[in-house]
Amino acid sequence: EIVLTQSPATLSLSPGERATLSCRASQSVNYLAWYQQKRGQAPRLLIYDTSKRLNGVPDRFRGSGSGTDFTLTISSLEPEDFAVYYCQQRGHWLLTFGGGTKVEI
Amino acid sequence: QVQLVESGGGVVQAGGSLRLSCGASGFTFSGHDMHWVRQAPGQGLEWVSFIQYDGTNKNYADSVAGRVTISRDNSKNMLYLEMNSLRPEDTAIYYCAKPSGSCIDSWGQGILVTVSS
Numbered sequence: 001e002i003v004l005t006q007s008p009a010t011l012s013l014s015p016g017e018r019a020t021l022s023c024r025a026s027q028s029v030n031y032l033a034w035y036q037q038k039r040g041q042a043p044r045l046l047i048y049d050t051s052k053r054l055n056g057v058p059d060r061f062r063g064s065g066s067g068t069d070f071t072l073t074i075s076s077l078e079p080e081d082f083a084v085y086y087c088q089q090r091g092h093w094l095l096t097f098g099g100g101t102k103v104e105i
Numbered sequence: 106q107v108q109l110v111e112s113g114g115g116v117v118q119a120g121g122s123l124r125l126s127c128g129a130s131g132f133t134f135s136g137h138d139m140h141w142v143r144q145a146p147g148q149g150l151e152w153v154s155f156i157q158y159d160g161t162n163k164n165y166a167d168s169v170a171g172r173v174t175i176s177r178d179n180s181k182n183m184l185y186l187e188m189n190s191l192r193p194e195d196t197a198i199y200y201c202a203k204p205s206g207s208c209i210d211s212w213g214q215g216i217l218v219t220v221s222s
Binding site for chain 1: 140142149150151152155157162163164166200204205206207208209210212213214215
C-alpha cells in the first residue's frame with residue numbers, strides 16, 4: 001500500500017507570502033490530487049491529475065511533480081487560503097490520503 | 106448539481122451497530138463507483154470503503170474490514186455503510202464521496218458517528 005507523507009505539518013505564513021506544500025509517496029504514483037479543508041466543512045477538490053486546476057480554483061494554486069515527489073504551491077496567500085490541505089492518490093479500489101498540512105497565519 | 110446527503114449517524118455504545126445512508130442526486134448514480142471516507146475529531150482523512158458502480162466489487166480499509174459492509178441500491182440512488190462491532194476509534198465524521206477519475210470531485214456534508222465506551 002502506498003503511503004503519502006505531507007510536509008511540513010504546519011506552515012505559518014502571512015497573507016501575500018508564497019506557500020509550498022510537499023507530498024511524498026512511498027512508491028511512484030501516476031496522479032495526485034489536492035484538497036482544501038476549512039474547519040467544519042467537507043474537503044474541496046483543488047487540483048487533480050497532479051497539475052490540473054478544477055474550474056473556479058484561482059490560478060494562484062499550482063500543482064506539480066511526478067513519480068514520488070509532488071508539490072502544491074500557493075503563489076500569494078489570500079486570507080481565505082488559510083486551511084488544511086491534503087494530497088491523495090488512487091490505488092486499486094482504494095484511496096490514500098496524506099496526513100495534511102495546516103497553513104496558518 | 107451533484108448532491109450527496111448522509112444520514113443515520115449518532116451516538117452508539119461500543120460493540121453496537123449503525124447503518125449510514127447516503128442519498129445521491131444530480132448525476133447518474135448507477136454509473137459511478139462510490140467511496141466512504143472518514144475523519145476522526147481533529148485528525149486527517151481516512152478512506153474507509155469502496156463499491157463499484159454496479160456493486161460487483163467492494164473493498165475495505167484494514168481498520169474496518171470484517172466489521173463494515175458497503176452496499177448500494179441503484180434503483181433508489183442510495184449508498185449504505187453497515188457498521189458492526191463499533192469501537193471508540195470509529196468515532197468520526199463519515200463522508201459519502203463520488204470519485205471522478207483518480208480523485209473525489211464531490212463530497213457529502215458528512216455525518217457524525219460517536220462511539221462511547
